[in-house]
Amino acid sequence: MNIKGTVTLKQGRDHSVKRFHPWIFSGAVQSYTDSLQDGDWVEVQDARKTTLGYGHYQKGTITVRVITPGHAAPGPAIYNSKIEKALAVRLEAGVLSHSTNACRLVHGEGDGLPGLIVDIYHDVAIVQAHSAGMHHDRMHIAEAVKAVLTQASLNVGAVYYKSLLDKTGSEYLLGMAAVPHVVLEHGSKFYVDWEEGQKTGFFLDQRENRKLLGEMAKGKTVLNTFCYTGGFSVYALQNEAKLVHSVDASEKAVALTRKNLALNGYDPNVHECVASDTFDFLKDKKDVYELVILDPPAFAKHKDARHQAVKGYQRLNAEAMKMIKPGGIIFTFSCSQVVDRQLFYDTVVSAGIQAGRPIKVLHHLSQPADHPVSLYHPEGEYLKGLVLYVE
Numbered sequence: 001m002n003i004k005g006t007v008t009l010k011q012g013r014d015h016s017v018k019r020f021h022p023w024i025f026s027g028a029v030q031s032y033t034d035s036l037q038d039g040d041w042v043e044v045q046d047a048r049k050t051t052l053g054y055g056h057y058q059k060g061t062i063t064v065r066v067i068t069p070g071h072a073a074p075g076p077a078i079y080n081s082k083i084e085k086a087l088a089v090r091l092e093a094g095v096l097s098h099s100t101n102a103c104r105l106v107h108g109e110g111d112g113l114p115g116l117i118v119d120i121y122h123d124v125a126i127v128q129a130h131s132a133g134m135h136h137d138r139m140h141i142a143e144a145v146k147a148v149l150t151q152a153s154l155n156v157g158a159v160y161y162k163s164l165l166d167k168t169g170s171e172y173l174l175g176m177a178a179v180p181h182v183v184l185e186h187g188s189k190f191y192v193d194w195e196e197g198q199k200t201g202f203f204l205d206q207r208e209n210r211k212l213l214g215e216m217a218k219g220k221t222v223l224n225t226f227c228y229t230g231g232f233s234v235y236a237l238q239n240e241a242k243l244v245h246s247v248d249a250s251e252k253a254v255a256l257t258r259k260n261l262a263l264n265g266y267d268p269n270v271h272e273c274v275a276s277d278t279f280d281f282l283k284d285k286k287d288v289y290e291l292v293i294l295d296p297p298a299f300a301k302h303k304d305a306r307h308q309a310v311k312g313y314q315r316l317n318a319e320a321m322k323m324i325k326p327g328g329i330i331f332t333f334s335c336s337q338v339v340d341r342q343l344f345y346d347t348v349v350s351a352g353i354q355a356g357r358p359i360k361v362l363h364h365l366s367q368p369a370d371h372p373v374s375l376y377h378p379e380g381e382y383l384k385g386l387v388l389y390v391e
């Protein structure tokens with residue numbers, strides 16, 4: 001890699017990088033090479049000019065995202081070796097199998113590649129850059145993804161770059177593939193459209209939670225709110241739920257849920273899919289459902305929005321707790337990174353108090369092994385869930 005300059009830290013501000021935390025905040029920086037551009041590779045030094053690591057420079061709160069901690073400069077195969085390690089973790093965890101051909105291959109900081117997401121949908125890989133450096137290196141990354149997967153006999157014919165900014169920045173970096181694509185997850189089929197869909201087209205992070213939901217859905221009347229592609233709905237039906245209703249505010253999401261139900265052999269006219277705001281939908285549904293899923297979008301994307309988000313989670317959970325049938329089960333989630341596990345738990349407790357019903361916690365849920373969290377970067381844990389039994 002072509003190292004374009006140096007970022008020197010203030011005296012005493014080298015601890016976190018030595019402890020493998022990948023972010024260097026602007027407040028820790030003493031000086032940097034004037035000519036640096038967003039996305040450049042830089043060397044990070046302590047105040048005594050000792051090398052601490054290498055990474056991507058970007059103006060802003062996070063000045064450097066460290067990719068290779070330590071003295072050794074990254075060679076041209078740095079992405080290959082990091083992606084090889086990431087694949088080894090997925091294979092070790094047994095994420096891919098004859099019944100699952102979609103998974104996250106690279107989960108940013110959790111895989112030592114801050115700013116980079118790579119998802120695999122059967123024979124297509126989707127690359128998403130959350131930093132200028134990863135955006136800049138996207139072609140290297142695409143080639144590394146293809147080389148590593150080919151080496152492991154996982155056939156990937158196309159690599160698509162999904163821009164965070166707008167559709168015009170999105171393109172096939174290698175090969176081509178048609179959308180929508182059908183993927184397999186624990187034996188269920190789903191259409192994935194990475195060109196039009198949210199994020200990279202599918203929420204892979206709920207895979208294991210959907211499986212647990214399926215195991216608890218047999219014979220029940222199920223309500224899946226914020227359903228998007230209908231993932232939870234399909235799992236409930238695969239496991240003989242009596243009736244499943246799916247709700248999403250977006251017409252496109254509702255259409256996608258209908259298609260996914262049909263793809264797996266279920267009639268979307270029997271298992272209704274409704275375009276509605278969840279809060280409105282819940283109003284007149286007392287004692288109808290025995291299992292309710294609450295998987296809203298991140299109510300808070302920044303710390304400033306945390307208070308509002310907590311109020312949103314509290315209201316949503318309280319409404320569901322009030323309407324669910326006695327003996328019902330609620331799967332409740334938060335994917336807001338700024339609302340941590342404890343705060344989410346406390347919020348659900350206050351919702352319970354507001355609903356005024358006795359409630360037990362059956363499971364604490366999280367993100368799966370293909371969304372790993374570095375022990376030294378707890379910020380990487382974002383998905384929290386609880387399974388509740390409402391008396």
Ligand code: SAH
Nearest residue numbers: 203226227228231248249250277278295297
């Ligand atoms: N549970 C889904 C992912 C949910 S993503 C899965 O397993 O794949 C969040 C979804 O919530 C989006 O599809 C969005 O359209 C929907 N949404 C956002 N606000 C909403 C609201 N107030 N009521 C209903 N749906 C909403």
